[in-house]
Amino acid sequence: MDFSYKEKGLIASLGVTLLIFGWYLYGAFSNLSLNPEPPGLSAIIILIVLVIISEGIIQSFVALKNKSPLEDERDKLIERISYRYSYGFLSVCIWFLMVQILLDTWFDNHLILTTPYGMFHFLLLFFVLSEVIRFGTQLYYYRKGF
DSSP states (O other): OOOOHHHHHHHHHHHHHHHHHHHHHHHHHHTOOSSOOOOOHHHHHHHHHHHHHHHHHHHHHHHHHSOOOOOOHHHHHHHHHHHHHHHHHHHHHHHHHHHHHHHHHHHTOOOGGGSHHHHHHHHHHHHHHHHHHHHHHHHHHHHHOO
16 A cells, blocks of 8 residues: 555654553553542653654654645645544543533542543543544545545
8 A cells, every 4th residue: 555645644643642642541541549649740741742752753754755745625624624523522522521520529429530630631531532533534534535
């Protein structure tokens, strides 16, 4: 299978996102308890810097091997559709978390989900999943077409 420049960049971004954030979130959710310590700001900054550096290195290799074509209306339409799906997923997830908070206060049922540490990691998980949906949707439409 021969991939275009945009597809190679999307596959690289998807791989970096899944690898780095997947590793971090796996460690975070395996250590989740009712009274955890919050994540350190330095750990989050290191995580973000690691993603940025990895993306920069991989995207530069992709750019060296391929010419970057100009964007056309199809590219903009695919981006718009993928952002719509990503936004819809993220909106549903945030509403889910808000309902969980209300249920926790109404029924006095303390879940791991409603601790600040749990809430932070679930929000991070939902943001990462919305990015994965965005990358996946773009890849799908670049392969399938309109």
